[in-house]
Amino acid sequence: MRYLEFAVAAALCVVGVSHAQEALAGKKQSDSDKALYTVVDGYKVDADTLAGFRAWRAAACDRCHGANQEGMVGPSLIESLKVITKEEFIAVVRDGRLDRGMQSFGNDPRVMDNIDHLYAYLKGRSDGAITRARVQAMD
C-alpha cells in the first residue's frame, strides 16, 4: 500500500478582495511553513484538522450542509470554500446569515475555539485532499 502525503499550503482562494487583503494573505503564507492541514490516505489527518472535524460534528453542521458537506438546506461547503475567503468564512460562522437560515455560532465555544481548525478541515474537503468527511487521527 502506497501512502500519499498531502501537505497543502495555505493557498487561500482570494476572490474579489482588495489588494491589501491579498497581500496580507500572501504574507501569512510566506511567514509560516506550517501547512493548513496534513492528510494521509485521504482521511488520516493531523490533530488540529481532527479538532476541526470534531467542531463540525459537535455543532451539527451536517444537518444543513449534508453529511459530506455537499449541501442540503444549506449550500455545499465543497463549493462555497472554493469561493469565499477565510475571513468571510469566519464572519459567516460567527454572525450567521439569519435571513437564509444560517445560525450564529458566535457564542458557541465548541466552534469558535476551533474556528481555524474547522476552516482547515473544510478547506481540505473542498480542495479534494480530504476524501472522506469522517476523518481519523494520523498514526
Added chain:
Amino acid sequence: MKISERFIKVGSPLLGALLLALPGLAPANADLQKKMSDPKNWAAQAGDFFNQRYSKLEQINAGNVGKMQVAWTFSTGVLRGHEGSPLVVDGMMFVHTPFPNKVFALDLDTQKIVWRYEPRQDPSVIAQMCCDTVYRGLAYAEGKIFLQQADSTLVALNAKDGNVLWSVVNGDPKLGAVNTNAPHVFGDKVITGISGGEWGVRGFLAAYDINTGKLAWKGYSTGPDNEMLIDPEKTVTWTDGELKPVGKDSSLKTWEGDQWKIGGGTTWGWFSWDPELNLVYYGTGNPSTWNPSQRPGDNRWSMTIFARDLNTGVAKWVYQMTPHDEWDYDGVNEMILADIPVKGKPTKALVHFDRNGFAYTLDRATGALLVAEKYDPTVNWATHVDMKTGRPAVDPTFSTSKFTNPQHGPDVNVKGICPAALGTKDQQPASFDPKTGLFYVPTNHVCMDYEPFEVDYVAGQPYVGATLSMYPTPNSHGGMGNFITWDAGEGKIVQSKAEKFSVWSGSLNTAGGISCYGTLEGYLKCVDAKDITKELYSFKTPSGIIGNVFTYEHKGKQYIGVYSGIGGWAGIGMAAGLEADTDGLGAVGGYRELQDYTQLGGSLTIFALPD
C-alpha cells in the same frame, strides 16, 4: 406554572379529590363538535378528535375515483416543506404555510382570498428548526383560527377577518424552543406542544383557554412530579403485567443529576381527545442528546404515551415505549382512538404506530398494554416487546449505547439498524376506516448507520451527538416506503404496497371505499380500501407531497385536496447526505433520484369528479 405551584403547596391528597370531582364536567365545545360532525367541513387537522382521518363523504368512490380531475390550484408563495392540510369550515378554507407561517382565508365560491395574515417573526428562528421550517396546520373553534408560529407564539385570529384576538408566547426560541406542531382545540382549551429535542429543550404539553389565551396547565415530560403533573400514587403505568402507580420521582430517578433539565421529550406530534373519558393523548420525543452513553437510565418520560385529564392536565397513565433511547425513535406519532375488537374483545383502544417500528394497541381508558408488534418485519433493533414488562427486548448488535453493549458507545459506528432515525413512520398520520376495521399506514422503509459522539450542551446551540447515514432497507424491494393496512386487534400487517420513496403524507379514508395518500415524487394516489394494491387514481402534483390528504363538500360537490411542497426531514435530508462508499451503491442511486422528480414549491391541489 400556576397549577404546578399549587400542587407543591397542596400535595396529592387534595389533588386526588380534585380528580374525583372533575370528570364529566368537561365543557364540550359544542360548536367545534357540530362542525366536525358535518362531513362537508374539514374542521380539524384529522377531521375529528380521535385522529381517525376518515370522512363519511362518498360521492367520490372506488367506482369513479379514476375519473377525478383537478378542480383548482393555489400557490402558497412559500418554498420548503408543506405538512398538514388546510381546514374547511362553512364555505371558507383556511390555508397555512411553513415559515413565515402565512394564513390565507379563501372563499370557496370564488377561491378569492378574503383575508391574509403574516406574523412578524425574527428570521433567526429558521436556524433553530432541526428538520426544515415545516408547520403542520391550524385549528378552528367558535369563530377563531389558532395559529402556532415557528417562534412559539400561539395566536388566535378572528376567522371572519383575520384580526388578532390574543397571542401568547409558548417558549423561548433563543434556546431552541420552537414550534412545528398544529395546535388542537379540545373542549374550551387549545393544546400545543414544543419542539427542540435537538437543542436540549425540555418538552411539555400546554393548555390555553380558547377565549383568553390564559395558560390553564402545563405538564412537562421530565423532572419533578409536580412539574410533570404526575400524581405518584394515582398516575399508573404498565408494570409486571398490570397497571401500578409510577411512584415518587419516577422521572428524576432515571436521569443522572440535572440532565432532565436539558433532556428533551418534546411534543411536536398530533394530539387526540376522548370527550367521554376527557383524556388527551399524545407522545413525547427523544431524550437529548442522541449519544445515549451520556445519559444513563431510562430517561423517563421521554418516548412515552401520555393520557392527561383535559381539565387539570394531570396524567392518568403513561407508557414508555423506548426506555434509554439509542436511535432517536421519538414517540410523538399520533394516537388514533378507535373502538375495535382486540383479540376478540370489544375495546376502547388507542392505536399508535411508533417511530421504533412497533405498533401499539392499548386500552385507552386504563393504559393497559394489549398488543405490540412490528409493522415492518425488517425492524431489528429489538426482537419483540415483552408484554409483561412492556419493555422492548433490545438486540445488543444494534445498540449504540455503552450501557446496553459495552463494546459500543461514542465513536463506534453501528451499522444496519432498522428502522432509521426517521422511524418506520414519522409524523405523517395514518387513517382508520370503520368500514374495514383496518388502519392505513404511510411508512418509511429505511435503515441506518449510527455513530454517537460526546457532545457538550451550549444553550441555544444544536445538541445532537450522533452522525447518521440512512439508506433503503437492504435485501428488500429497493424502495424506501410502503403503504400498509394493519389489523390493530391482532397486530398483523394485512397488505403492503411498496413505494419508491418514503410515504411522508397523511392518508385519508372515506365512506366511498377509497384510501388516498401522497408520495415524495409528488403523486396523489387513491387506492381501493378493500385491496390497497389496486391503485385507482394517480396524479402528479407540482412538487413532492409531505402534506396530509383531506376532503370536504361545497355546493353539493365533494373535493379531495392535498398540499405539495417537498421538504421536511425526508424530502431534504434524503435527497443528499450519502457518499458513494457507503453500503449499497444502488441504494445511493435510489435517494439521489428524488431530485430527478421534484423541486421545491408550495401549492394546494384540489380534485373533484367532472361535472
